[in-house]
Amino acid sequence: MTSDFRPQSGFLTVLVERGFLHQCSDLAGLDQIAKSGDLVAYTGFDCTAPSLHAGSLVQIMLLRWLQKTGGKPIALMGGGTTRVGDPSGKDASRQLLPLETIAANKDGIKNVFARFLSFGEGKRDAIIPDNADWLATLNYIDFLRDVGRHFSVNRMLSLDSVKLRLERDQELSFLEFNYMCLQAYDFVELFKRHGCVLQMGGSDQWGNIVTGIDLGRRMGTRQLYGLTSPLLTSSSGAKMGKSAQGAVWLDESMLPVFDYWQYWRNCEDQDTGRFLKLFTELPLDEIARLEALGGAEINEAKKILATEAAAMVHGREAALRAAGAARQTFEEGALAESLPSVKIPAAEIEAGLGVLTAFVRSGLVASTGEARRQIIGGGLKINDRTVTDERMVIGPRDLTGGVVKLSLGRKRHVLLKIA
RNA sequence: GGGGGAGUGUCCCGAGCGGCAAAGGGGGCGGACUGUAAAUCCGCUGGCUAAGCCUUCGUAGGUUCGAGUCCUACCUCCCCCA
Secondary structure, eight states: OTTOOOOOOOOHHHHHHHHSSEEEEHHHHHHHHHHHTTOEEEEEOOOOOSSOOOHHHHHHHHOOOOOOHOOOEEEETTTGGGGGGGOOTTTSSSOOOOOHHHHHHHHHHHHTTTTOOOBSSSOOBOOOOOOOHHHHHHHHHHHHHHHHHOOOHHHHHHHHHHHHHHHHHHHOOOOHHHHHHHHHHHHHHHHHHOOEEEEEEGGGGGGHHHHHHHHHHHHHHOOEEEEEEEEOOTTTTTTTTTTTTTEEEEEETTSSSSHHHHHHHHHHGGGGHHHHHOOOOOOHHHHHHHTTOOOGGHHHHHHHHHHHHHHHHHOOHHHHHHHHIIIIIIIIIOOOOOOOEEEEHHHHHHOEHHHHHHHHHTTTTSSHHHHHHHHHOOOOTTTTTOOOOOOEEGGGOOSSEEEEEEEETTEEEEEEEEE
């Protein structure tokens, strides 16, 4: 849809060139504001998990590019809206989260932004407000009279997020039905407080965003704008941000840097170029060169993707460590000290630690039953030797420099280190 | 308010004459082949102190040697009538 549009602003130029743009309410109008250097834009983040995962990365990068091209980014914490729950793109209602959980999640999520945005009091410094600040104290009657009267239920029913639920005869509670009203109100509130005129989000947010623009018009704000990024899936259709082991968390305590690096390293060939554009800041001509690599050579491009993407989230030093550990492990067959590790008391090794227990402790398998099955399938290795006997015991002589390497399959490795 | 139907393995969908740890998919994991890719083929896919034991079929009771299956009540959802 954007192929015939030539943006003049740095911000939109980047978005178009790098594939961040899916839909926009008014490209030309937004381009003018972005060019003037006064663009303030926000993206909302639900506080439904203790950290963000790779699925949110596109939104985070959007905010980062906004700041780099002269705009002011707002990462809105949904401390208030999360108490309600967004029905968009979900089949069924999500369980309501306790307030303490939401607060804890919010703290975890805020941490993620430190690496991507620069904060402060300046004109272009990023801010992280929480919509609970204005939503939590709303008076129901006042809200209905001042804001509610501007919403058309007829129109709300026609939005995909609602329509899909209705068509499938799936429950949509009144609580969830109100979510979009609150999100729309956020937009107006952020305009009033910070002069924010653009809301960005994933393509599933389009309806909610447009509703906000609409509310703004009725409540007398300036013209507001909306922009969505494409919903990211891998070439084979898998949802981004979820991997075999679960979500690809951006927090090191929830996913070791090594595993994060591996996630990108193992992307499908077809996705390499697209991901380089979205998740790294390498120049486009460099990306074009990497993308053109064919056959096994594409692996070089994937390593660069992994290192750059990991550096963005965890810092370059940690990313290079992960890259080094991968090289030692996969290419040199050596024992890399910086693989993910789990501490085991020396006494337990002295006494002899059963393989089954050891693998459960490492987190590579969920239960001794699974460990047993993996052994039957030839999937477990200790120090690169396949485990064939489930009664095998790990003792002091299996240690190399105080470390035992446990592997599940060819790709997942964890070191047991003497504590 | 009346009548009918449905809730199954804590990822999902889904079969299930009273002997069921419960068919079959999808997804996922492992193996083979490769390039740490894709595609393909094969195996696995409740827990445990493991030839045994324990916990699972909406919830709570009941009948039975034995219940996912039969009975009762309750919860939730869908359809038809008013």
